[in-house]
Amino acid sequence: MSERVTETYNQQCLNGKTGLLHAMARAEFPPLFHESCGHRLLPRPFFIDEPQMRGFAADIRSIFDLLTQLPDRLFGGDLDAYCKALGIPERQAALMCRFSDGEPVPYGRADIYHDGTSFKLLEFNVGSELGGADRAEIQRALLDVPDFRDFAEEQRLTYVHTGERIAAALRTAAAPLTDGADPVVALVEGDGGLAPYLHLVRSFQEMMQRLGIDLRVGEVSQIREQNGRLLLDGTPVDVVLRYFSAAQTVRTPGGEESIEPILRAHEEGRVVLFTTFQSSLYANKGCLALLSDERGREAFTAAEQDLVDRVLPWTRELTPALVEHCREHREQLIVKPRADFAGSGIHVGWELTDLEWRQVLDETAGRGFIAQERVVPRREPVVSPETGRTEDWMAAWDVFLTPDGYAGSHIRALPYGEGAVVGMGANPACRTSGPFLVPA
Template sequence: MSQDATRSLAKQLDARLAAPGAMDAARFEAFLEAQRRLGLVHGARPLCRHLRPYLIAEQDLAAIARAAEEIASALERVAQRAIRDDSLAEQVGLSADERALAAIRPGAGPFHTVGRLDMLVADGGFSFIEYNADSPAGITDQLLIEQTLMALPHLAPLRGGQGLRTPAPHRALLGALREGYAAWGGREARPTIAIVDWAAVDTSAELKVLADLFSAEGHRTWIVDPDELAYDGRRLSAGGERIDLVCRRVITQELVERRGLDHPLILAYRDRAAYVANSFQTKALNKKAAFAALSDPEFSGLFSPAQRAAIAEHVPWTRVVSAGRTAWRGREVDLVELLLREQERFVLKPNDDYGGKGVLLGWKTPPDVWREAVRCAADQRSIAQERSRSRTARLPTFRDGNVEEEEVYFDLCPFVFTRRVEASIDTFVPRMDGAMVRLSASEVSNVSAGGGVTGLVIVDGARAPRERARHV
């Protein structure tokens, strides 16, 4: 990946930060407090503690976008096939309730509206390792980082600088919701929107930001706990107010386990009384076993030549753990024996959890713990994925009264929105728009597991700022 322009700009920004008076304890605390006030938090914890955004060259982002869109399209094919193919549904790990939900046809419109790919950057390339299509978080991070981190004095060259731009995934989300609602048959020019999730979730601050953004664009919007929803057979409502469009953030598995299939949201979805995005058809997209379908030659006929090429280059070898033989590096091997013999090459993951819970890195796990995990993996429907060696980055932070460089692992997690090809026709395709940049001291870079975030700035190398570093 090309880095000359981004490295030059990063050096300039770090030199400005190192200048006398550029950062002190009071300014850093004000920076954290601004995050708390605006909602750039997980629970009560400010999410951005590093003092430079991630800089990426325009051409590198374009390469990522092309690959991300092909992989999202391929995963959608897996999910659509799993709805009508019991063997693939079993392979992916859909429960009976999830199959029943996925079989409901919610009407016209895109199959899914928004997803977030988790991507590792390595020297010379990148790999997609998971897809979050049930309740993808982080869409407002970029906006809030531009209001907090990017407002710091040492980052002045990034504000409106020639050859620089920042993405706006929150706007892409609203655009995708509007287009999907219209294609579904919605008639309201400004539909009412309910953002539905449990009241006590750690991402509630993000939901408030989204509600404010949607309201500012003319939509009556409010955040609704699933228990506040009512359905009378004609309309979905909360507190007596009709809901036209549901931006669903409640996780399918949690909703069904806690409230069952006769919940008002599910009944209104079944009867097409409200547009729900993402639909309940997308659950298979969110299963980590969908990546096993991508990389298993048995399913290659599902995909287009462009999708197969993207899979071959950017998806690590992945399998559902079970007794028996499988193809690995051009030969047939016993899967369990392979995982035990080549422990340091693999990651074990639960098929249907989130927040980094239950992930075991073979190269960091004691052998006895690994053996037991592999032994139990088949019963727990775990996924084995070949290791993708992620790059680290050195980013400045403020600690003990000083600016320090810290080496961190980072994920670049592209957001993919299903958008109309043309305004006049209801043909939808995945389009990448922005990304969540996660930072962590460990190789499991997850906000729920204590990680943080920073912003994304896209650099056109031919036009980027080249001024000398100056004192602030």
């Protein structure tokens, strides 16, 4: 179904339907969103069958449940042993385990490829330090463009607005403090951490304020404590939306002491920390290796094993014992650090020579890296408004997850063949868009 909608959309663009061809350029986006990424928008949205997307989102929720059960399933509930297996340093582990009682909040973003048949999970960013949520404004703005709105109505297209789902999650989390009123939310980064992506944060803030959430932005040292309340910009805060990480905290001199007022206020019920460092226990890429590894399969039911095999490509901790296998399968493997993000530290086997690959393996084996099977993304045809020609792109999709389930998606894309890591910060040729759901 979605292939038919894509073909219909592209054909109308090629046949002179300029309203569709230029819909993205004619859409009126919020000012800070436009300033942030208006110059990096793909000419069209993408389309995906709704049952397929919602079914995969349900699988991602099940994967989340399995990840959060790994300490019990594989380590007898010993969190220290679990953290050591993932190479988490002791000071970071102490922060992560501080709020380990109770169920982790199902909140995060799964990064995925579509291989032409199904979606595959590449990484799972569990926790509150998420980017891309503001891209739901793309679909919202496109529906205000008359020609696109007509097309969407003809095809009965829908979408899930990520910002709306996050706003609902924050209201629910804050309810014990606000008695149902809209909360004041402080998005808090580590000191010095905001500058590189402040434009993205401001766009997110703009969206949340439109949705009725008073979202303030600041860094840890800007949080004050007065009369039992935490304040940012002199305003009492109900929710701290955590963007500072455990790794960042322990790297900063006096980092643990600087966040202590926030952690203590959460423990005493004076503020809600969303999410706690507990989430970080399951964000390490080594968790996916634990799920995929044959040695732990007896800890999972047959249905759970089928789920992992269906959703997750072959993923293993890169140990010295695995080097020879990886040398023989260079063109099918990618190597990633367990704990980094945004595409940093990645080595792509099929882009390296045999000698370069051997050097990578020798330098990374046993040093906190995983090896993962290559997923070849399908080609996504896009009609260029500049040339009038159809060009192939490769897309990284995602699935946002909140306690209410599937919370929308956005797209990052590169011209096909112009790189293996599809990331807005990793390649200036990368563009962004949003997907619409095609009904069954």
